[in-house]
Amino acid sequence: MARIPASQRxxxxxxxxxxxxxxxxxxxxxxxxxxxxxxxxxxxxxxxKGTFYVYFESKQSLxxxxxxxxxxVPNVLRLIDxxxxxxxxxxxxxxxxxxxxxxxxxxxxxxxxxxELPTHLDEAREVVERVIVxxxxxxxxxxxxxxxxxxxxxxxxxxxxxxLVGMILVVFISQELLGxxxxxxxxxxxxxxxxxxxxxxxxxxxAPADAPPSPRAPKDPT
Amino acid sequence: MARIPASQRxxxxxxxxxxxxxxxxxxxxxxxxxxxxxxxxxxxxxxxKGTFYVYFESKQSLxxxxxxxxxxVPNVLRLIDxxxxxxxxxxxxxxxxxxxxxxxxxxxxxxxxxxELPTHLDEAREVVERVIVxxxxxxxxxxxxxxxxxxxxxxxxxxxxxxLVGMILVVFISQELLGxxxxxxxxxxxxxxxxxxxxxxxxxxxAPADAPPSPRAPKDPT
Amino acid sequence: MARIPASQRxxxxxxxxxxxxxxxxxxxxxxxxxxxxxxxxxxxxxxxKGTFYVYFESKQSLxxxxxxxxxxVPNVLRLIDxxxxxxxxxxxxxxxxxxxxxxxxxxxxxxxxxxELPTHLDEAREVVERVIVxxxxxxxxxxxxxxxxxxxxxxxxxxxxxxLVGMILVVFISQELLGxxxxxxxxxxxxxxxxxxxxxxxxxxxAPADAPPSPRAPKDPT
Amino acid sequence: MARIPASQRxxxxxxxxxxxxxxxxxxxxxxxxxxxxxxxxxxxxxxxKGTFYVYFESKQSLxxxxxxxxxxVPNVLRLIDxxxxxxxxxxxxxxxxxxxxxxxxxxxxxxxxxxELPTHLDEAREVVERVIVxxxxxxxxxxxxxxxxxxxxxxxxxxxxxxLVGMILVVFISQELLGxxxxxxxxxxxxxxxxxxxxxxxxxxxAPADAPPSPRAPKDPT
DNA sequence: AATGAATGAGGGTTCATTCAT
DNA sequence: GATGAATGAACCCTCATTCAT
Numbered sequence: 001m002a003r004i005p006a007s008q009r010x011x012x013x014x015x016x017x018x019x020x021x022x023x024x025x026x027x028x029x030x031x032x033x034x035x036x037x038x039x040x041x042x043x044x045x046x047x048x049k050g051t052f053y054v055y056f057e058s059k060q061s062l063x064x065x066x067x068x069x070x071x072x073v074p075n076v077l078r079l080i081d082x083x084x085x086x087x088x089x090x091x092x093x094x095x096x097x098x099x100x101x102x103x104x105x106x107x108x109x110x111x112x113x114x115x116e117l118p119t120h121l122d123e124a125r126e127v128v129e130r131v132i133v134x135x136x137x138x139x140x141x142x143x144x145x146x147x148x149x150x151x152x153x154x155x156x157x158x159x160x161x162x163x164l165v166g167m168i169l170v171v172f173i174s175q176e177l178l179g180x181x182x183x184x185x186x187x188x189x190x191x192x193x194x195x196x197x198x199x200x201x202x203x204x205x206x207a208p209a210d211a212p213p214s215p216r217a218p219k220d221p222t
Numbered sequence: 223m224a225r226i227p228a229s230q231r232x233x234x235x236x237x238x239x240x241x242x243x244x245x246x247x248x249x250x251x252x253x254x255x256x257x258x259x260x261x262x263x264x265x266x267x268x269x270x271k272g273t274f275y276v277y278f279e280s281k282q283s284l285x286x287x288x289x290x291x292x293x294x295v296p297n298v299l300r301l302i303d304x305x306x307x308x309x310x311x312x313x314x315x316x317x318x319x320x321x322x323x324x325x326x327x328x329x330x331x332x333x334x335x336x337x338e339l340p341t342h343l344d345e346a347r348e349v350v351e352r353v354i355v356x357x358x359x360x361x362x363x364x365x366x367x368x369x370x371x372x373x374x375x376x377x378x379x380x381x382x383x384x385x386l387v388g389m390i391l392v393v394f395i396s397q398e399l400l401g402x403x404x405x406x407x408x409x410x411x412x413x414x415x416x417x418x419x420x421x422x423x424x425x426x427x428x429a430p431a432d433a434p435p436s437p438r439a440p441k442d443p444t
Numbered sequence: 445m446a447r448i449p450a451s452q453r454x455x456x457x458x459x460x461x462x463x464x465x466x467x468x469x470x471x472x473x474x475x476x477x478x479x480x481x482x483x484x485x486x487x488x489x490x491x492x493k494g495t496f497y498v499y500f501e502s503k504q505s506l507x508x509x510x511x512x513x514x515x516x517v518p519n520v521l522r523l524i525d526x527x528x529x530x531x532x533x534x535x536x537x538x539x540x541x542x543x544x545x546x547x548x549x550x551x552x553x554x555x556x557x558x559x560e561l562p563t564h565l566d567e568a569r570e571v572v573e574r575v576i577v578x579x580x581x582x583x584x585x586x587x588x589x590x591x592x593x594x595x596x597x598x599x600x601x602x603x604x605x606x607x608l609v610g611m612i613l614v615v616f617i618s619q620e621l622l623g624x625x626x627x628x629x630x631x632x633x634x635x636x637x638x639x640x641x642x643x644x645x646x647x648x649x650x651a652p653a654d655a656p657p658s659p660r661a662p663k664d665p666t
Numbered sequence: 667m668a669r670i671p672a673s674q675r676x677x678x679x680x681x682x683x684x685x686x687x688x689x690x691x692x693x694x695x696x697x698x699x700x701x702x703x704x705x706x707x708x709x710x711x712x713x714x715k716g717t718f719y720v721y722f723e724s725k726q727s728l729x730x731x732x733x734x735x736x737x738x739v740p741n742v743l744r745l746i747d748x749x750x751x752x753x754x755x756x757x758x759x760x761x762x763x764x765x766x767x768x769x770x771x772x773x774x775x776x777x778x779x780x781x782e783l784p785t786h787l788d789e790a791r792e793v794v795e796r797v798i799v800x801x802x803x804x805x806x807x808x809x810x811x812x813x814x815x816x817x818x819x820x821x822x823x824x825x826x827x828x829x830l831v832g833m834i835l836v837v838f839i840s841q842e843l844l845g846x847x848x849x850x851x852x853x854x855x856x857x858x859x860x861x862x863x864x865x866x867x868x869x870x871x872x873a874p875a876d877a878p879p880s881p882r883a884p885k886d887p888t
Numbered sequence: 889a890a891t892g893a894a895t896g897a898g899g900g901t902t903c904a905t906t907c908a909t
Numbered sequence: 910g911a912t913g914a915a916t917g918a919a920c921c922c923t924c925a926t927t928c929a930t
Contacts, residue, residue: 013889032341034256037924048891050927059925088426111340118333118399119254125401132396133405147425155416155425156408162396163389163420170388171381174354177340179347183355186378194377198385202424203369203377204310235914259899270916272902277914281900457910476785478700481903492912494906503904532870555784562777562843563698569845576840577849591869599860599869600852606840607833607864614832615825618798623791627799630822638821642829646868647813647821648754679893703920714895719922721893895927902920909912 017055020045021066029108032115033063063116070109073131075102080138088146093196096168100192103172110173136161164199171195239277242267243288251330254337255285285338292331295353297324302360310368315418318390322414325394332395358383386421393417461499464489465510473552476559477507507560514553517575519546524582532590537640540612544636547616554617580605608643615639683721686711687732695774698781699729729782736775739797741768746804754812759862762834766858769838776839802827830865837861 023045027036038059042052056062079098083091103110117124140157147157171191175181186194245267249258260281264274278284301320305313325332339346362379369379393413397403408416467489471480482503486496500506523542527535547554561568584601591601615635619625630638689711693702704725708718722728745764749757769776783790806823813823837857840846852860 166388166392167385202422610832610836611829644868646866
């Protein structure tokens with residue numbers, strides 16, 4: 001009966017699922033989850049509405065699947081691994097560049113996650129616990145052993161790592177998604193350099209931490 | 223004709239509008255704009271469904287109103303103004319603290335904006351152009367004149383300012399909304415200090431920019 | 445207490461009712477009864493929505509009032525009376541002209557009645573019985589005694605009268621409301637003349653009723 | 667893929683559309699377009715509310731479809747064609763009878779059009795231009811070549827044709843829809859004969875057009 | 889597996905009417 | 910009398926989901 005060998009059938013099945021998931025991601029990024037109907041996803045994927053339910057139990061389950069398929073986590077882990085043996089300078093620069101290009105390739109996902117995160121705070125918390133916290137700690141550990149020892153006492157490395165991610169993410173969003181790049185064009189290279197520099201040495205690296213100088217006031221002109 | 227003095231009626235009217243707007247913001251932050259029905263907003267505010275339309279033309283117009291009411295912009299502008307005459311150290315620290323407490327007071331808005339931003343990229347771009355870019359530039363200008371002159375050439379101050387906002391925002395979200403704070407509790411004070419330090423002097427302030435040292439391994443002092 | 449004398453108050457009251465009725469007629473003719481809201485009528489009349497209900501029990505009762513106020517019947521009766529002593533020629537011509545100008549002055553009513561008649565067939569039947577039938581008969585009686593005696597046997601005068609009204613009405617509607625006048629402009633004078641002629645002598649007056657000639661047939665070639 | 671042959675499915679689809687259109691026409695004629703809800707149409711047709719939207723895009727689009735389906739135009743054109751080679755007498759008589767029976771078979775449409783015409787004057791004007799004016803002219807042309815040549819100068823044939831339609835229409839409405847027939851019963855045959863006679867020779871065919879006699883004036887007994 | 893007609897709950901919105909002021 | 914906020918029923922329409930074919 002089955003003329004198509006199981007493996008091949010499964011391949012076909014999986015291909016269809018993928019297709020639907022890709023289409024969904026694209027449409028959701030553009031219009032939002034609620035605003036995109038199953039009918040639209042099916043149409044865009046070239047199948048009938050009913051066929052959708054052959055491949056996914058429900059719209060909601062497709063959402064979970066899409067998020068699972070596109071998880072950033074493995075990439076981040078790989079990234080961390082790659083940087084393990086580099087110098088701090090190289091590592092930070094590599095991380096910034098790697099994260100930036102990853103975001104560029106997954107704009108749609110960024111939009112989708114932004115949008116859906118608030119609705120799924122509880123599930124998100126679980127993911128945070130299971131995935132984010134550990135990789136956050138891994139990076140913090142790396143950092144701790146690569147920065148001047150005194151410095152590690154002054155800053156929380158865990159928070160620093162998150163701050164680094166925040167810089168990259170928000171600058172990416174403003175520049176690439178909100179069109180700030182059109183008004184103040186800055187090259188990708190300048191951006192990653194700035195972010196790297198900023199994270200490594202801040203805006204005023206020479207100023208001693210304990211003696212905040214009035215930066216303008218020339219020290220006694222006499 | 224009107225037995226109630228106009229001022230009092232207006233006050234009542236405005237109170238109702240506020241009530242509805244507040245309820246809406248709360249529900250939207252929890253469940254999302256699309257998922258929250260007008261009926262639910264009305265019920266939560268203790269009025270009939272139809273009454274909603276006495277106060278707002280449509281659900282969509284309420285959204286715009288909520289965003290307008292809660293605009294961060296005036297606060298940011300005030301913040302900038304306040305910091306104008308402080309030293310860099312004080313200014314950055316003040317900015318971080320101010321922004322953090324503002325976010326704490328407007329958690330709901332953060333969630334709402336995250337969620338709705340992707341759907342309204344085009345409108346958002348306009349806001350960016352009209353509001354974000356200018357205040358971004360104002361802060362960048364302040365920065366430019368307060369950091370070591372050589373440093374201003376090495377970093378884009380505009381990007382730096384955005385990076386600062388990104389740090390604060392993402393650390394806030396992870397700590398306060400995603401519950402990372404429960405797993406790695408860090409005091410608000412430590413956080414703001416870390417962020418301030420990071421922005422001012424980075425993780426490795428002593429390291430010269432041009433001679434990236436292998437941070438740990440002392441290259442055989444011999 | 446009442447500083448305004450009753451009669452004057454009544455006059456004011458009636459003036460407001462009139463105003464509302466006029467506005468309603470206008471709006472209904474333009475947009476239809478169902479599509480025009482009480483709020484719109486009130487606004488257009490310059491009063492608050494609630495005030496409407498001081499003057500009319502309901503929207504429906506206003507409709508009845510408007511129809512009552514604008515009844516064509518008295519005018520038709522007067523018209524008949526006026527024509528009573530004229531010759532047939534003069535009478536028909538006068539009726540056509542009178543009806544036409546009446547319609548011109550009451551376009552709005554024509555539209556309203558067209559629209560509402562089907563919904564109120566039952567009430568309409570009553571009006572027909574009470575008002576139309578009698579005046580129809582009065583006109584038929586007049587006709588009967590003014591046309592050649594043989595002719596009265598060949599036609600139903602009652603139907604003839606209605607046919608006359610039909611001619612006038614439909615030509616009016618097509619010419620004045622449906623804009624046929626713009627494509628084939630015919631002067632009002634030509635129209636009323638044509639209708640009068642048509643009603644009196646038809647399109648082929650010379651042809652004997654009993655010997656329908658092939659109209660083209662050349663008149664005896666001999 | 668489709669187990670049901672396309673033709674059969676299409677037939678079924680079209681049958682359902684027809685059913686809905688018929689039900690709608692009936693209900694609209696009874697209660698009016700605005701007053702009849704989609705739910706009611708669906709219920710009467712024996713389907714769920716949502717099913718309506720499988721067959722029609724909107725309530726409004728169903729209205730257009732109903733009007734299209736029931737267009738009188740093709741029938742009128744056929745009627746004209748049929749009469750082309752008859753004598754005037756036969757042609758007029760045939761037209762009157764044909765129109766009358768058409769109206770009898772489409773009472774509902776008459777009510778619907780009466781009701782909706784005023785709301786759609788603009789669209790109606792277009793139809794008038796595209797359809798009514800041409801067929802009006804065709805009939806006028808026919809008339810022009812079939813009535814005594816002198817007569818064509820005295821009347822506007824275009825107006826005459828419209829007047830004929832008006833007679834038929836209004837007599838039909840009063841007799842069949844407004845129940846005048848119950849008070850003054852006249853057989854359909856008498857009606858069509860009267861209308862035909864009236865159109866051909868008027869109420870006073872013998873009276874010369876140029877010498878309107880005082881109809882009362884005793885025929886000089888001398 | 890694939891289809892698309894069918895469903896009915898639910899959403900946003902309008903509106904005639906009421907009523908406290 | 911005059912007002913306009915308040916109401917809730919009703920309306921049109923959408924959509925996730927089911928199911929017979």
